[in-house]
Amino acid sequence: MADATAHDRSAPLDPDMFHPLCPSSAMPFRVGDKWSGMVIRCLQGGPRRFGELRVPLKAVTPKVPSETLRAMERDGLVTRTAYDENPPRVEYALTPLGRTLIPLLDAARAWSETHLPALLAARRAAGQPA
Amino acid sequence: MADATAHDRSAPLDPDMFHPLCPSSAMPFRVGDKWSGMVIRCLQGGPRRFGELRVPLKAVTPKVPSETLRAMERDGLVTRTAYDENPPRVEYALTPLGRTLIPLLDAARAWSETHLPALLAARRAAGQPA
DNA sequence: CCGTATCCCTGACGATACTG
DNA sequence: CAGTATCGTCAGGGATACGG
Numbered sequence: 077m078a079d080a081t082a083h084d085r086s087a088p089l090d091p092d093m094f095h096p097l098c099p100s101s102a103m104p105f106r107v108g109d110k111w112s113g114m115v116i117r118c119l120q121g122g123p124r125r126f127g128e129l130r131v132p133l134k135a136v137t138p139k140v141p142s143e144t145l146r147a148m149e150r151d152g153l154v155t156r157t158a159y160d161e162n163p164p165r166v167e168y169a170l171t172p173l174g175r176t177l178i179p180l181l182d183a184a185r186a187w188s189e190t191h192l193p194a195l196l197a198a199r200r201a202a203g204q205p206a
Numbered sequence: 207m208a209d210a211t212a213h214d215r216s217a218p219l220d221p222d223m224f225h226p227l228c229p230s231s232a233m234p235f236r237v238g239d240k241w242s243g244m245v246i247r248c249l250q251g252g253p254r255r256f257g258e259l260r261v262p263l264k265a266v267t268p269k270v271p272s273e274t275l276r277a278m279e280r281d282g283l284v285t286r287t288a289y290d291e292n293p294p295r296v297e298y299a300l301t302p303l304g305r306t307l308i309p310l311l312d313a314a315r316a317w318s319e320t321h322l323p324a325l326l327a328a329r330r331a332a333g334q335p336a
Numbered sequence: 337c338c339g340t341a342t343c344c345c346t347g348a349c350g351a352t353a354c355t356g
Numbered sequence: 357c358a359g360t361a362t363c364g365t366c367a368g369g370g371a372t373a374c375g376g
Contacts, residue, residue, distance in 0.1 A: 110368085126338055138339060140369060152328025163337045164376085173328070176321050183310055191306050198282025198303070240348085256358055267351065268359060293357045294356085 089118055093132035111144040112153065113184075116170065116177050119154065123169040148174070219248055219262045241274040242283065243314075246300065246307050249284065253299040278304070 093114075111133065118129050126141065135141045145168055148154045153174035159165040241263065248259050256271065265271045275298055278284045283304035289295040 135370095137370065137372080139341090139371090142339060143369090150329050150332040151325045152332075153325070158338090164339090166338060173321060173324055176317065180310075180313055180317055183313055187306065187310055191303060194303055195281050195283070199280050202280040202282075265350095267349095269351090269361095270349065272359060273349095288358090294359090296358060 087121060089124070089128055089132045093117070111140060112148055113177075113181055115141075115144055115148060115154070115168075116174060117181055119168060119170045119174070120178055123157070123167040126166050126168065129168070153177070217251060219254070219258055222262075241270060242278055243307075243311055245271075245274055245278060245284070245298075246304060247311055249298060249300045249304070250308055253287070253297040256296050256298065259298070283307070 114133055115129065118124055118132055126138070126145075129135075129141050129145075130138060133141055145154060145156065149156055152171055154168050155171055157167045157169070159167070244263055245259065248254055248262055256268070256275075259265075259271050259275075260268060263271055275284060275286065279286055282301055284298050285301055287297045287299070289297070
């Protein structure tokens with residue numbers, strides 16, 4: 077994995093960042109909004125444009141990202157910067173407060189990678205004995 | 207705070223364990239069920255009876271605890287032990303897998319205690335400027 | 337490109353009532 | 357005491373359509 081502390085603007089977000097069974101999907105944080113955790117992971121490496129966030133979030137429509145980002149902005153977790161250009165460009169970035177959540181998300185991801193298989197195995201054993 | 211690693215069966219659960227603004231309420235984990243985090247915190251100190259869990263969970267009806275515990279049992283996070291007595295007694299306890307989540311919940315709680323005031327302040331400033 | 341507004345459907349959760 | 361069953365309500369989130 078690349079160094080996420082440096083900001084490589086050319087690095088595209090992995091479209092498959094959040095599989096249905098992705099550890100980060102299985103254990104999201106809720107800080108006023110359940111998508112916040114995923115947004116933080118997307119912004120971890122630096123500012124991202126609105127359109128960039130839609131892909132890894134599997135947001136076919138812009139509604140969910142829009143609502144999530146507005147809520148996170150109200151909570152002081154992200155900043156929104158609009159550039160007066162053509163075509164329009166808007167960038168979202170994490171605030172210092174938002175960055176404090178990164179270690180927690182890392183811990184959650186580490187847990188999932190270690191223990192989620194056992195959990196899913198137990199669920200399968202109990203749910204579908206067949 | 208008492209030592210939660212030892213199992214003091216006489217220690218009652220604090221009815222106000224989960225205030226509406228309790229850090230643990232503001233940032234619950236989801237492992238197949240959003241109440242799981244609170245249940246884990248209730249069982250952290252050792253086995254608890256069904257009725258004991260209802261109070262701190264603010265569950266006026268037994269429906270939510272029942273569903274949550276069944277889901278967590280399927281996922282291998284808790285065990286259910288029924289004693290053939292009169293009156294009936296049933297105890298729930300964390301499995302080793304369930305215990306692996308405790309550090310994450312502690313981290314979440316620590317984050318909330320440190321940063322939640324700032325988040326709520328930002329929300330208030332943006333939401334109700336009045 | 338960057339959103340917002342609306343409709344609609346589903347799943348979470350509370351209340352009520354009932355059983356072993 | 358320890359649940360289950362059923363109903364009603366409501367917010368979350370997807371689809372569609374439209375505006376800056």
